[in-house]
Amino acid sequence: MISFQHFSLEDGVPIYLQIVRHIKQEIAAQTIEHGEELPSRRVLSALLGVNPNTIQKAYKLLEEEGLIESHSGAKSVMVLTEETVAKIRTELLEQEASQAVALLKQMGITMEEAISLIKKYWN
Amino acid sequence: MISFQHFSLEDGVPIYLQIVRHIKQEIAAQTIEHGEELPSRRVLSALLGVNPNTIQKAYKLLEEEGLIESHSGAKSVMVLTEETVAKIRTELLEQEASQAVALLKQMGITMEEAISLIKKYWN
Amino acid sequence: MISFQHFSLEDGVPIYLQIVRHIKQEIAAQTIEHGEELPSRRVLSALLGVNPNTIQKAYKLLEEEGLIESHSGAKSVMVLTEETVAKIRTELLEQEASQAVALLKQMGITMEEAISLIKKYWN
Amino acid sequence: MISFQHFSLEDGVPIYLQIVRHIKQEIAAQTIEHGEELPSRRVLSALLGVNPNTIQKAYKLLEEEGLIESHSGAKSVMVLTEETVAKIRTELLEQEASQAVALLKQMGITMEEAISLIKKYWN
């Protein structure tokens, strides 16, 4: 079941991309599964306090990537193969890890310090 | 001294915000120091390959945050106390670390796996 | 009696407006007459291949213009005086003719060429 | 020189499509030529009393059809070959003529009456 419990809007990054990213995270975490229904535009827009159109844009992008099927009048549905799940998982990890490492290195932090940081923030 | 980095709109973050963030990273890494002169808008725009207006916007934001002082006609200088440097450093780390940890945990990754990921991407 | 016609959103005009226009054309052509019963929403929607709601919307608009009377539970009947028929007829012709003539003149076509075009497309 | 002198907004048809159509008419009438600059989004939107975005949408559609070239920071420019002009001209005529003929025939008007209508509205 998809959830937007731990979702909060950052500043700067377009909202619809943040939503896409969050859904991909849920896919990678397998908290959302093949065939599952997504919340409707209106429901999710009310939940996040944004315009229904912004949700629409996020869903459309996911549809173009083949992760969703939408038919007018019916709810949008997840379309997931094991393959795509694995691919998304790898993508997200790579993205996040390389970004984090780049930042830490640029700030002059050593790998050991980085590891202790991870431990500190893990809880 | 501000170092080169590639900026683009790919991920949707406005370039001028990316530049602000980059400069803050250099502050946190102490590769930029108090009293240092910033490159002129024109020079930096050439260096980073973006429009001078965009640099202007970034500088203005930094000035509003009190990190820069521009005296009309003269060059801009960094205004950094130990306090502000520490604050920026903490901000950046916290932001990045908590975001990364949240993602990893949500994806069902253990701390040990996370650490080995760090090691893998460190180089 | 309302005849079949293909309706779609291709050119951007809402379907319910296309239906209204189509019915007005039948009025002007006097293939629909005063006192005639309209097909029920369900029947017409099946005939035209559109959603019953869309027919409903078209009927409502015609009712607001006074061309239809619907008594609750009963069928809708056409309310047409000679006057209104003539008015609709004139409206439609004027609209179409002036639009077509404006286009042709703007494109630098002579009246003679226009007439031969009419002849060409008449069949 | 393109002009929106004799342009007025109809109801029902999306505004951006009306604009596209009008520009195509000007192309067909050769009142607008290869290499000519189009009015900017802001200018035209103010002129027509609509949102700049609506103009943007019209221009984008023309660009996708290869009739316009747009580069950020510079004005949009017409890209017209003799071939495309001829094609547009034919398209518009065919469209308008067949539409007009269909309406007239459906209204029970004979070809002779139609021709006299044309003559009547020509002036």
Place this chain on the structure above:
DNA sequence: GTGGTCTAGACCACC
């Protein structure tokens, strides 16, 4: 109720 689209306004990067 659902998704699809048109119009509107503000902001961004660039010349």
Place this chain on the structure above:
DNA sequence: GTGGTCTAGACCACG
């Protein structure tokens, strides 16, 4: 000044 894009709100067709 220019075009490009993101967010917002209203309307449409459909189940």
